[in-house]
Amino acid sequence: MTPKDGPLHVAIIMDGNGRWAKKRGLPRTFGHREGVKALRRVVESAPDQGVGILTVFGFSTENWRRPVAEVSELMNLLKTYVESDLDRLSREGVRVRILGRRTGLKPDILEIIERAERRTAGNTRFLLQVAFNYGGQSDLVDAARKFAEAVEQGRARAADLDETLFETYLSTTGAPAPDLIVRTSGERRLSNFLLWECAYAELVFQDVFWPDYGPEHLKSAIAEYAARERRYGGAASDDVLATG
Numbered sequence: 475m476t477p478k479d480g481p482l483h484v485a486i487i488m489d490g491n492g493r494w495a496k497k498r499g500l501p502r503t504f505g506h507r508e509g510v511k512a513l514r515r516v517v518e519s520a521p522d523q524g525v526g527i528l529t530v531f532g533f534s535t536e537n538w539r540r541p542v543a544e545v546s547e548l549m550n551l552l553k554t555y556v557e558s559d560l561d562r563l564s565r566e567g568v569r570v571r572i573l574g575r576r577t578g579l580k581p582d583i584l585e586i587i588e589r590a591e592r593r594t595a596g597n598t599r600f601l602l603q604v605a606f607n608y609g610g611q612s613d614l615v616d617a618a619r620k621f622a623e624a625v626e627q628g629r630a631r632a633a634d635l636d637e638t639l640f641e642t643y644l645s646t647t648g649a650p651a652p653d654l655i656v657r658t659s660g661e662r663r664l665s666n667f668l669l670w671e672c673a674y675a676e677l678v679f680q681d682v683f684w685p686d687y688g689p690e691h692l693k694s695a696i697a698e699y700a701a702r703e704r705r706y707g708g709a710a711s712d713d714v715l716a717t718g
């Protein structure tokens with residue numbers, strides 16, 4: 475069965491970098507570096523697998539609690555990834571978008587984020603969203619605050635608030651919700667990722683550490699997704715037919 479026509483939106487919690495490194499007796503930062511290579515492989519192969527949007531969890535609002543050196547490595551990796559890949563991504567029609575809070579990020583990181591978004595704004599072949607300094611709860615709180623400010627300033631009315639309007643205040647606004655959320659490394663949690671947007675997503679958990687992830691793992695996650703029937707709260711298609 476085909477659960478959805480058109481390109482898929484796949485979101486990935488890239489988990490297991492630390493354990494991948496530990497297994498090899500390496501520092502955790504090595505795992506993150508290998509994680510960037512896996513990200514590159516997945517971005518490269520995703521369009522050929524029918525994916526139109528890829529959203530990845532690069533740094534969560536909770537990740538600030540990690541040792542300073544690891545936080546600084548993750549910041550660095552975003553910067554070097556964008557610096558080294560921006561030309562190619564831009565040439566290949568990829569639009570890059572960074573989700574999450576901009577406050578708390580250093581000026582050099584903000585500059586690179588803005589450069590990547592500006593440079594690729596007109597691209598339409600593929601959308602790559604990197605959730606960075608992102609938390610589902612903080613994104614909901616920020617949205618609520620922005621809406622409250624709009625009400626205070628007379629630009630919005632509380633009575634008009636519905637799901638469609640609320641979504642316009644989220645950092646994910648403008649992109650459809652994910653069809654499939656994948657988490658690697660065997661953990662089975664959403665960990666504050668896309669809490670609003672996950673409402674009807676299919677969840678697939680894969681027992682592979684992120685640095686080992688490749689096109690074949692994406693293919694198997696999509697196959698698992700495709701075998702499921704999405705009902706969005708309605709009845710199964712067989713039942714609908716049976717009862718007219």
Ligand code: FPP
Nearest residue numbers: 488489490491492493506509510532551552
């Ligand atoms: C989880 O592994 C992964 C992260 C916290 C960061 C994901 C980051 C990358 C894949 C590289 C950076 C890429 C960009 C674009 C910023 P973990 O460290 O929690 O692994 P563990 O659970 O085994 O300790």
